[in-house]
Amino acid sequence: MNLLECDGKTLLARHGLKIPNGALWPRLPDHAGQLVVKAQIPSGRRGALGGILFADTPEQARAQAENLGRQRLGEHHVAAVYVEERLAIARELYLAVALDRDAGCQTVVSSPDGGMSIEEVSSARILKMPIDPLTGPHAFQLAEVARFLADGATDPQAFVPVVETLLRVARAEDTELVEINPLALLPDGRVLAADAKVVLDDNAAFRRSFEPEATLKAVSAQSALERTIGQAGAVGVEVDADGEVIAVVSGAGLMMATLDLLKTAGLRVRCVVDLGGSVLAGGEGLRRVFEAVATASPKVTFLNAFMQTALCDEFARMLAGAQEASPLAGRVVVRLKGRCADTGREILKRQGFEVFEDLAPALDALTAQTNVREGR
Amino acid sequence: MAILIDANTRIVIQGMTGVIGRNLTQRLLSENSPLVAGVSPGRGGQQVEGLPVFDSCYRAVRETGADASFVSVPAARARDAVMEAIDAGLHTIVVYAEGVPVRDAVEMRAYARYRGARLLGPNAAGCISPGLANLSDLNADWLRPGPVGIVSKSGTLTYEVIDGLNRQGLGQSSVVCLGGDPVVGMWHAPVLELFEADPQTRVAVLVGEIGGRSELEAAAFIQRMKTPVVAYIAGRHAPAGKRMGHAGALMGRPEENVPGKQAALAEAGARVVDSLTQIGGAVRQILKAAKLESFP
Numbered sequence: 239m240n241l242l243e244c245d246g247k248t249l250l251a252r253h254g255l256k257i258p259n260g261a262l263w264p265r266l267p268d269h270a271g272q273l274v275v276k277a278q279i280p281s282g283r284r285g286a287l288g289g290i291l292f293a294d295t296p297e298q299a300r301a302q303a304e305n306l307g308r309q310r311l312g313e314h315h316v317a318a319v320y321v322e323e324r325l326a327i328a329r330e331l332y333l334a335v336a337l338d339r340d341a342g343c344q345t346v347v348s349s350p351d352g353g354m355s356i357e358e359v360s361s362a363r364i365l366k367m368p369i370d371p372l373t374g375p376h377a378f379q380l381a382e383v384a385r386f387l388a389d390g391a392t393d394p395q396a397f398v399p400v401v402e403t404l405l406r407v408a409r410a411e412d413t414e415l416v417e418i419n420p421l422a423l424l425p426d427g428r429v430l431a432a433d434a435k436v437v438l439d440d441n442a443a444f445r446r447s448f449e450p451e452a453t454l455k456a457v458s459a460q461s462a463l464e465r466t467i468g469q470a471g472a473v474g475v476e477v478d479a480d481g482e483v484i485a486v487v488s489g490a491g492l493m494m495a496t497l498d499l500l501k502t503a504g505l506r507v508r509c510v511v512d513l514g515g516s517v518l519a520g521g522e523g524l525r526r527v528f529e530a531v532a533t534a535s536p537k538v539t540f541l542n543a544f545m546q547t548a549l550c551d552e553f554a555r556m557l558a559g560a561q562e563a564s565p566l567a568g569r570v571v572v573r574l575k576g577r578c579a580d581t582g583r584e585i586l587k588r589q590g591f592e593v594f595e596d597l598a599p600a601l602d603a604l605t606a607q608t609n610v611r612e613g614r
Numbered sequence: 615m616a617i618l619i620d621a622n623t624r625i626v627i628q629g630m631t632g633v634i635g636r637n638l639t640q641r642l643l644s645e646n647s648p649l650v651a652g653v654s655p656g657r658g659g660q661q662v663e664g665l666p667v668f669d670s671c672y673r674a675v676r677e678t679g680a681d682a683s684f685v686s687v688p689a690a691r692a693r694d695a696v697m698e699a700i701d702a703g704l705h706t707i708v709v710y711a712e713g714v715p716v717r718d719a720v721e722m723r724a725y726a727r728y729r730g731a732r733l734l735g736p737n738a739a740g741c742i743s744p745g746l747a748n749l750s751d752l753n754a755d756w757l758r759p760g761p762v763g764i765v766s767k768s769g770t771l772t773y774e775v776i777d778g779l780n781r782q783g784l785g786q787s788s789v790v791c792l793g794g795d796p797v798v799g800m801w802h803a804p805v806l807e808l809f810e811a812d813p814q815t816r817v818a819v820l821v822g823e824i825g826g827r828s829e830l831e832a833a834a835f836i837q838r839m840k841t842p843v844v845a846y847i848a849g850r851h852a853p854a855g856k857r858m859g860h861a862g863a864l865m866g867r868p869e870e871n872v873p874g875k876q877a878a879l880a881e882a883g884a885r886v887v888d889s890l891t892q893i894g895g896a897v898r899q900i901l902k903a904a905k906l907e908s909f910p
Contacts, residue, residue: 339796340827342723371724412717442715473859490794490859491768494848495890501851512859544773546753
């Protein structure tokens with residue numbers, strides 16, 4: 239889950255990092271000086287899109303916030319507006335703790351040149367410090383990152399607790415990314431998180447107490463179809479809103495390969511669905527996935543299942559039940575192979591589905607009777 | 615010969631008393647896989663299908679000489695189960711659960727490397743050496759011993775590859791599924807290294823997908839391999855920015871997408887096929903050209 243800035247800052251503040259004095263509009267921060275009015279959208283291009291405004295007075299901030307709250311910026315609806323004190327910043331730095339999937343560890347990424355996209359900073363000005371998950375961070379690692387941030391211009395000691403706290407956030411909150419850009423060094427020596435980009439690991443939600451209120455209220459990045467399928471316990475990926483085929487598949491790898499096969503055959507794919515183990519294990523999941531697919535009323539539904547763990551005949555009975563509860567209007571092409579698949583295919587033939595054992599003839603049937611895009 | 619597991623492997627199932635554990639126990643026994651015990655804390659002394667259940671991996675190792683584990687516990691408990699398995703000396707470990715927190719995956723991977731254990735997963739179907747041992751959720755009835763080694767991230771895609779090989783009358787030396795999560799224990803390359811050293815494996819099949827660098831690291835190793843490799847990468851048409859069912863299958867840097875991985879593998883000398891359905895034929899051709907066709 240990508241947190242909106244305001245939720246990310248709340249999380250950082252909870253662990254003791256200093257953040258600017260701020261409030262979610264219609265509240266305003268208790269601050270006498272200039273204010274910054276910031277649209278809360280999950281985009282790194284917020285400034286370029288006109289989502290950050292400066293106000294000299296609370297009245298001006300109020301007007302700007304009201305206006306910003308009604309806007310769309312790029313592809314994003316502005317979920318909330320966050321107003322905070324405008325900082326007098328001496329230096330802008332960059333600090334992040336990012337999960338490196340390939341190295342298999344959290345890595346501290348730092349640069350004395352903050353305030354711009356990290357991709358634009360030259361590699362000589364970026365320090366990446368991988369943290370061994372078995373030992374945790376060493377004091378000498380924190381000191382090296384602090385020295386790099388200080389860049390010979392200020393006292394490195396000011397940064398040590400900031401780096402330490404960010405690593406603690408990453409561990410305690412199960413983050414995939416905590417990025418502070420800019421990390422603001424003020425003339426009085428204080429170090430503040432002027433922005434916050436936090437990505438939480440959804441798999442760890444069960445052991446996290448933090449509730450990102452603004453983020454949860456915001457419109458999700460998922461489409462309505464993807465959301466409904468997700469609520470049923472499966473994974474839906476919308477491919478082409480105008481597509482005519484929805485493919486429901488018995489696993490993630492096979493789902494990707496099925497999409498490749500359908501697209502290569504020239505078919506237009508609306509959505510692909512990975513049923514996953516929990517849906518295949520029985521219960522209400524499959525019927526709910528079926529409901530979601532039926533509501534989208536695809537011209538063609540392609541069920542592709544090759545199962546060796548779950549039983550194909552039980553799966554077929556579940557499908558037949560789901561079809562009776564919420565019938566699919568269009569063609570249904572089924573490829574069913576695996577344990578007890580002969581019985582399964584018989585059950586599904588009786589539903590009026592076009593049933594195949596192997597992938598190749600099922601694909602032939604799909605392409606023979608479905609409009610293949612011209613020129614493919 | 616085979617890799618990772620064989621008839622001498624002694625397998626435990628952690629979580630044997632759960633529904634998935636019990637089903638797997640029945641299946642592995644019916645396949646004559648060398649399953650020796652179960653581990654379920656608090657249920658020591660019970661039996662499942664006549665096999666002893668122990669409270670800990672330590673006891674299972676001490677009493678049965680177990681050396682491999684299929685970890686069939688819920689995602690939230692996978693980390694502790696794996697750490698205990700490694701600490702107790704089990705050295706081939708499959709983590710089946712989907713949805714394991716990535717921090718836990720990071721820790722189990724690091725500990726496995728530190729202790730020299732071979733970890734498949736999280737979110738892995740496991741490994742099987744047909745006719746010898748099964749440490750996976752794959753159905754052994756579908757496989758038979760033969761000259762082809764398979765290493766894949768996905769389990770379901772592996773069924774499809776085996777099906778394609780079956781059509782060509784080709785069996786498998788070992789089949790290894792690494793798991794679909796962004797952080798997993800073993801990658802493709804160390805498995806290829808085992809296939810390279812295995813005299814039974816005449817051709818290796820690499821099945822990969824978008825995201826991550828495992829297939830790119832494998833390409834660097836394939837350059838030095840004598841065993842021919844057939845490679846397929848799934849996800850060419852995956853929409854940008856979406857996780858394709860596998861948490862790890864997300865478009866990243868350009869070289870981590872299908873064309874990037876295909877190019878690296880082809881340049882390294884692998885025979886790259888565009889479609890899942892072409893794998894069996896490609897393997898058959900390579901064996902034919904090398905006059906290895908008569909091999910089992």
